[in-house]
Amino acid sequence: xxxxxxxxxxxxxxxxxxxxxxxxxxxxxxxxxxxxxxxxxxxxxxxxxxxxxxxxxxxxxxxxxxxxxxxxxxxxxxxxxxxxxxxxxxxxxxxxxxxxxxxxxxxxxxxxxxxxxxxxxxxxxxxxxxxxxxxxxxxxxxxxxxxxxxxxxxxxxxxxxxxxxxxxxxxxxxxxxxxxxxxxxxxxxxxxxxxxxxxxxxxxxxxxxxxxxxxxxxxxxxxxxxxxxxxxxxxxxxxxxxxxxxxxxxxxxxxxxxxxxxxxxxxxxxxxxxxxxxxxxxxxxxxxxxxxxxxxxxxxxxxxxxxxxxxxxxxxxxxxxxxxxxxxxxxxxxxxxxxxxx
Amino acid sequence: xxxxxxxxxxxxxxxxxxxxxxxxxxxxxxxxxxxxxxxxxxxxxxxxxxxxxxxxxxxxxxxxxxxxxxxxxxxxxxxxxxxxxxxxxxxxxxxxxxxxxxxxxxxxxxxxxxxxxxxxxxxxxxxxxxxxxxxxxxxxxxxxxxxxxxxxxxxxxxxxxxxxxxxxxxxxxxxxxxxxxxxxxxxxxxxxxxxxxxxxxxxxxxxxxxxxxxxxxxxxxxxxxxxxxxxxxxxxxxxxxxxxxxxxxxxxxxxxxxxxxxxxxxxxxxxxxxxxxxxxxxxxxxxxxxxxxxxxxxxxxxxxxxxxxxxxxxxxxxxxxxxxxxxxxxxxxxxxxxxxxx
Numbered sequence: 001x002x003x004x005x006x007x008x009x010x011x012x013x014x015x016x017x018x019x020x021x022x023x024x025x026x027x028x029x030x031x032x033x034x035x036x037x038x039x040x041x042x043x044x045x046x047x048x049x050x051x052x053x054x055x056x057x058x059x060x061x062x063x064x065x066x067x068x069x070x071x072x073x074x075x076x077x078x079x080x081x082x083x084x085x086x087x088x089x090x091x092x093x094x095x096x097x098x099x100x101x102x103x104x105x106x107x108x109x110x111x112x113x114x115x116x117x118x119x120x121x122x123x124x125x126x127x128x129x130x131x132x133x134x135x136x137x138x139x140x141x142x143x144x145x146x147x148x149x150x151x152x153x154x155x156x157x158x159x160x161x162x163x164x165x166x167x168x169x170x171x172x173x174x175x176x177x178x179x180x181x182x183x184x185x186x187x188x189x190x191x192x193x194x195x196x197x198x199x200x201x202x203x204x205x206x207x208x209x210x211x212x213x214x215x216x217x218x219x220x221x222x223x224x225x226x227x228x229x230x231x232x233x234x235x236x237x238x239x240x241x242x243x244x245x246x247x248x249x250x251x252x253x254x255x256x257x258x259x260x261x262x263x264x265x266x267x268x269x270x271x272x273x274x275x276x277x278x279x280x281x282x283x284x285x286x287x288x289x290x291x292x293x294x295x296x297x298x299x300x301x302x303x304x305x306x307x308x309x310x311x312x313x314x315x316x317x318x319x320x321x322x323x324x325x326x327x328x329x330x331x332x333x334x335x336x337x338x339x340x341x342x
Numbered sequence: 343x344x345x346x347x348x349x350x351x352x353x354x355x356x357x358x359x360x361x362x363x364x365x366x367x368x369x370x371x372x373x374x375x376x377x378x379x380x381x382x383x384x385x386x387x388x389x390x391x392x393x394x395x396x397x398x399x400x401x402x403x404x405x406x407x408x409x410x411x412x413x414x415x416x417x418x419x420x421x422x423x424x425x426x427x428x429x430x431x432x433x434x435x436x437x438x439x440x441x442x443x444x445x446x447x448x449x450x451x452x453x454x455x456x457x458x459x460x461x462x463x464x465x466x467x468x469x470x471x472x473x474x475x476x477x478x479x480x481x482x483x484x485x486x487x488x489x490x491x492x493x494x495x496x497x498x499x500x501x502x503x504x505x506x507x508x509x510x511x512x513x514x515x516x517x518x519x520x521x522x523x524x525x526x527x528x529x530x531x532x533x534x535x536x537x538x539x540x541x542x543x544x545x546x547x548x549x550x551x552x553x554x555x556x557x558x559x560x561x562x563x564x565x566x567x568x569x570x571x572x573x574x575x576x577x578x579x580x581x582x583x584x585x586x587x588x589x590x591x592x593x594x595x596x597x598x599x600x601x602x603x604x605x606x607x608x609x610x611x612x613x614x615x616x617x618x619x620x621x622x623x624x625x626x627x628x629x630x631x632x633x634x635x636x637x638x639x640x641x642x643x644x645x646x647x648x649x650x651x652x653x654x655x656x657x658x659x660x661x662x663x664x665x666x667x668x669x670x671x672x673x674x675x676x677x678x679x680x681x682x683x684x
Contacts, residue, residue, distance in 0.1 A: 156651065157499055157596050159594035161503070161543055161583065175541070179521060183518060183525070194627060196633050199586060199587050199588045200631055201587060201592060201631065201632060203629040203630075203644075203645060205627055208625075209624075213605065213645065213646065213647030213648070214647065222650070235651040235653060237649045237651035237659060239501075239645065239659060239661060243503065243585050244541060244587070245541050245586070252581040254499050254579065263555065282550040282552050282555060285536060285550055285557070287545040289537060289538075289542055289544045290542050290543060291538050291541075291542040302545075303545060303581065305554060305556065306555070307499070307579045308554065308556070308577075309499055309577040309578050309579035310579075319581060319583075
């Protein structure tokens with residue numbers, strides 16, 4: 001509140017770089033910066049050698065290199081964990097505020113992992129790397145964070161309905177191309193994803209831990225919930241599933257508290273929560289859907305009810321949909337940058 | 343085992359009627375009877391006035407009426423609860439073994455609700471109505487039934503990924519037509535389902551209880567689990583979601599037992615369970631998928647792991663896919679009829 005009352009003129013414009021500018025998230029980052037009026041003095045778009053020379057909105061894409069971060073104030077990384085590990089520390093060492101969308105530093109105890117509406121207090125005071133969470137985590141904690149006002153969260157069981165966009169622009173193309181092929185009665189060999197995607201769904205394609213049976217996506221989501229919510233002992237289990245939806249992630253959550261909780265109290269809290277929109281119309285059977293979450297900044301929350309498998313009344317069931325590219329990635333990264341860049 | 347060793351000649355062939363023969367399940371019923379060699383002396387296909395006169399595989403469809411069940415030995419009903427309420431008792435009164443696929447009688451304390459692999463002992467000795475469960479229940483209990491060998495099941499939390507076929511052939515057509523329209527950039531107004539279906543998902547369209555917030559599909563599934571598993575006090579919660587998949591239902595289950603259980607013991611039990619196929623290859627990331635369950639009699643079960651949200655080790659997580667039209671409806675009905683018709 002106070003910050004937005006400060007005169008805009010007091011804020012110096014930043015030299016901004018986006019690494020991974022040609023990817024699905026990179027494109028949304030450019031859009032979010034513009035739409036939200038992030039004070040940008042210059043915008044440097046960086047990507048792999050392969051994409052260098054492409055033009056995006058008047059900017060020529062440059063190949064990322066050791067020299068690319070000179071004079072950069074704010075750097076967004078969204079080109080995978082390998083690129084982040086190679087270049088993000090370098091950018092930070094040169095004084096940039098780095099917001100990293102990859103998994104490279106999320107669980108580093110020296111790096112803040114932040115959803116600003118939930119744990120802005122974890123943000124560092126000076127330059128360095130801040131991690132943006134996995135897209136499932138980013139959507140989920142938008143509801144779970146505010147619900148801590150009801151009582152301590154002790155257990156979460158989640159099942160996800162994840163969209164193609166989480167696997168990048170090429171996966172979105174594969175979903176539409178394979179679906180068109182099936183409708184035309186033509187064969188289609190998957191190239192990006194390991195399984196047929198048209199009118200199909202499959203367990204998330206991250207590698208599965210041979211011991212626990214959880215896949216890498218689930219492990220990330222579970223660990224990141226604990227870190228962002230500040231609940232190191234949270235009992236949590238997720239099942240992550242890829243569904244044939246283009247760009248919004250949905251999830252069914254069962255959330256247990258340390259005391260009895262009421263759905264109506266949860267609804268009141270979520271109705272006031274920033275970045276959350278209640279879509280919970282039982283009479284009209286209108287609840288969160290990917291088509292309505294797509295392109296929206298807010299996470300849609302509904303199906304809020306007492307979980308009847310808990311006779312003690314401590315558990316709530318919820319259903320969420322949130323835009324994977326915005327709340328799950330680009331928007332959250334820009335919200336972090338807004339808080340850091342003062 | 344013993345039964346299949348009985349000489350076929352000892353079994354009188356039955357006069358069979360199918361009510362709802364032109365629907366998605368009706369067509370599968372005809373196929374299942376043929377494929378499994380059900381001893382059929384005559385086959386009467388019944389449907390609404392509107393469908394009367396249509397020909398299916400050499401049979402002329404007749405309008406269902408009060409007189410349609412004379413001489414019928416086995417009647418399958420799959421034309422909705424209203425038709426079943428009107429005609430099933432009549433057919434039974436005339437001596438037919440009735441297998442009802444609707445929800446009309448499932449929770450009637452005088453009617454057995456049966457998945458033969460799980461609770462064949464509940465089948466009556468003589469003529470009358472036997473209910474076929476909801477398609478989610480039918481798939482789920484194929485795994486839960488055998489797992490009772492590990493210990494008592496005390497709690498189930500489920501999230502479903504339900505296919506178009508559960509809403510009938512018209513919904514399957516709407517999924518493909520609306521998807522084709524979206525790929526062509528054309529508008530499409532949903533007629534069968536209440537929400538856009540192309541590359542979208544939505545909470546199951548059954549009416550929502552204004553008090554509990556559970557929808558009618560979830561209420562059915564929860565009550566039917568208790569009845570079939572013989573666990574009247576089972577603590578159970580489901581979230582039922584329609585996904586853009588054509589004909590197999592999937593679900594993520596968290597199943598709590600009354601004692602610590604091991605995933606490897608569960609895997610051994612399910613590997614031997616009739617009607618179940620283990621698809622649980624962690625190294626290859628190959629787990630149950632609708633495309634592989636479609637057209638299959640077996641329910642695919644995988645992602646079998648300790649649910650890490652339960653530190654006592656009493657909870658297993660599972661992921662299932664089963665053909666909604668076969669295991670979820672037609673196949674189960676024919677399996678019931680095979681047991682009844684001796």
